[in-house]
Amino acid sequence: MKSSNLILGLMLLAFNWSLSQKIVEGQVLSEHNEPISYVNIGIINENTGTVSDINGYFKINIDNDKLNHLLTFSSPGFENYQVRINDIDETKDRKFLLSSKTIKIPEVIITLKNTQDVKLGTTSYSTMVAGYVRVNNDKNKDIQEFAKELNIKKPSKIKDIHMNLFNVIESDKRNFRVNIYDIKDGLPNNKINTENIIIDQKLQNGWNTFDVSSYHLVYDKPIFISIEYIPQIPGEPEPFRYSGKLFGKSITRNASLGKWQTKKGLTMSIYVTVAQ
Structure with a gap:
């Protein structure tokens, strides 16, 4: 009974x-x-x-x-x-x-001759800082997005993005999207890249590199770049955790078109390589 x-x-x-x-x-x-x-x-x-x-x-x-x-x-x-x-x-x-969007973006010219590679972002990490990925994904198959501000001051072409991960679950490949935003009130604002930059890649513990050199990602002023994790199914096990470093701030959001969240006192271990 x-x-x-x-x-x-x-x-x-x-x-x-x-x-x-x-x-x-x-x-x-x-x-x-x-x-x-x-x-x-x-x-x-x-x-x-x-x-x-x-x-x-x-x-x-x-x-x-x-x-x-x-x-x-x-x-x-x-x-x-x-x-x-x-x-x-x-x-x-x-x-x-x-409907398709017609966008006219002022062309940023960068002469590839005599350029040098520069790293922008956070290039180190602490084992004391950990970020969790499986958030708000039980009810809906939803994304989690990690943003990093890049203080670009002269024409720069983004070549690749690096993100430090651990507790990576063995899997064939994972899907990510790379987004570029302009800045308003210290947060990502409007998405300014016109291509859907999807990366399908197998992950490993430690530094993971996402190659975007085939895209025309050239900017001459500060921007936010983000890595958006796209889950395959609702309620999937936590696929990985991300590393970080004490001090600074981290900016993430846990839902498509959701509100950006800022956490002070730590920053995510994400950096990009640009040609300047």
Whole structure:
């Protein structure tokens, strides 16, 4: 009898939980009906989000108290698309179309002759500092993003990014996205890279290098660069932890389009190599 009551109680709890949420799912496509991979989907600054898979499909659980909010779809090279959550029907084959964005960015000229490689960021780490990755990923398949401010003062081409990791779980490969932001109030602001820079790479304990030399990432003023971890499934085990160093500050966010969080007293061990 006690076992039956327990099962009934769990069923009622699950039923009540499902009633308190709305499930939105579908596929994100371009205006040419081509799937868009790894689109950030969420409520801006509300830490409720997800990311589409390689074929543009997604599923997100949204609490009922947020149904009057706008759901935003964001991907480099496309205009943001927004729709009020209450206006979305719950059919599984719902299509969300994004329009291509035409961006005119002032060209930054760098003469590759006689350049030298310079490291910008945090090039060392302390075993006393550890960062956790598995955050807000039980309900929705959501990202975690790590940002590092680069105090660029003259034309610089970003060649590669380095991040120190430990407790790496053995896996074939992990997916990451590299983002570039301008700066407002000391935080990442607008995304200014126009390409969807996806890195599919096997990880190791220690320093990991992400090669972005094939992209035109040339800047002549301070920016934020971020590494965005893209999980494969909701609720996956913690894939790795990141190293850091005492003092300074770390800037992260735990949801697509979520609010940036600043922690003072430590900084993440991330640096880039640039040609200047």
